[in-house]
Amino acid sequence: MSGLLSVSDVHVAYGKVEAVRSVTLDVAGNEIVTIIGANGAGKTTLLNAIMGVLPLNGRVSFAGGDMARMDIEDRVAAGLSLVPEHRELFATMSVEDNLQLGAFRVARAQAARSFEHVYTLFPRLKERRKQLAGTLSGGEQQMLAMGRALMGAPKLLMLDEPSLGLAPIIVADIFRIVTELRRAGVSVLLVEQNAIGALKIADRAYVMELGEFVLSGQASVIAADPRVAASYLGFEVEGAG
Numbered sequence: 001m002s003g004l005l006s007v008s009d010v011h012v013a014y015g016k017v018e019a020v021r022s023v024t025l026d027v028a029g030n031e032i033v034t035i036i037g038a039n040g041a042g043k044t045t046l047l048n049a050i051m052g053v054l055p056l057n058g059r060v061s062f063a064g065g066d067m068a069r070m071d072i073e074d075r076v077a078a079g080l081s082l083v084p085e086h087r088e089l090f091a092t093m094s095v096e097d098n099l100q101l102g103a104f105r106v107a108r109a110q111a112a113r114s115f116e117h118v119y120t121l122f123p124r125l126k127e128r129r130k131q132l133a134g135t136l137s138g139g140e141q142q143m144l145a146m147g148r149a150l151m152g153a154p155k156l157l158m159l160d161e162p163s164l165g166l167a168p169i170i171v172a173d174i175f176r177i178v179t180e181l182r183r184a185g186v187s188v189l190l191v192e193q194n195a196i197g198a199l200k201i202a203d204r205a206y207v208m209e210l211g212e213f214v215l216s217g218q219a220s221v222i223a224a225d226p227r228v229a230a231s232y233l234g235f236e237v238e239g240a241g
């Protein structure tokens, strides 16, 4: 397993309130890692801190480099990308222009390859490339947000609740695309409240409660853990006491 992202003893606070406490996590190349946990557990805070949107205490290294002195743009250039929970698209710009914005730092030849890659993953976006982003369905907007993040050819894509508010059939499509990304050599750090779906596609998982990781391991093992089943999967594992 080659380490790509390594987070060690990270704390993030809003004023005096610590929202993330002593979190240690790693993501290897070609790996899907999920963080599951209830509303308010600190998942979004952790992703934002890794991206550099929020300050943190602790160590984060990415692709062998220490990120402490890197601003957000440097992190993007190093191959880290975040699709935020609220997608943050430019509603009055076309699909294509939104994608173009995701490629503003990359050379023209790479941008052309990225367009091809994104349109292959999301044929819907190609069909709607002239349409304004604000007129897309929720699922299409999520796909556009992911597509825009992929335009910079990241090594690691961090997804914050991609399934939020979407119909089950669209969620299945998004999860399938996440597995395709792994096949294409992109690692994914997936934050989800849809624990069942996330654990099905992930290689490894961390369970977060009140700012801390309380459990971690192979996704299949976590999915079979009686505590996880009772708290996050909505059922009891047989024989669990």
Ligand code: ATP
Pocket: 014, 019, 037, 038, 039, 040, 041, 042, 043, 044, 045, 046, 193
């Ligand atoms: P959700 O799924 O609702 O986004 P989450 O697991 O991502 O939940 P966070 O959004 O990271 O959790 O929130 C973690 C804690 O930090 C919560 O107690 C939340 O109220 C608090 N918090 C989040 N943002 C801020 C902020 N800007 N200022 C103060 N406290 C905040």
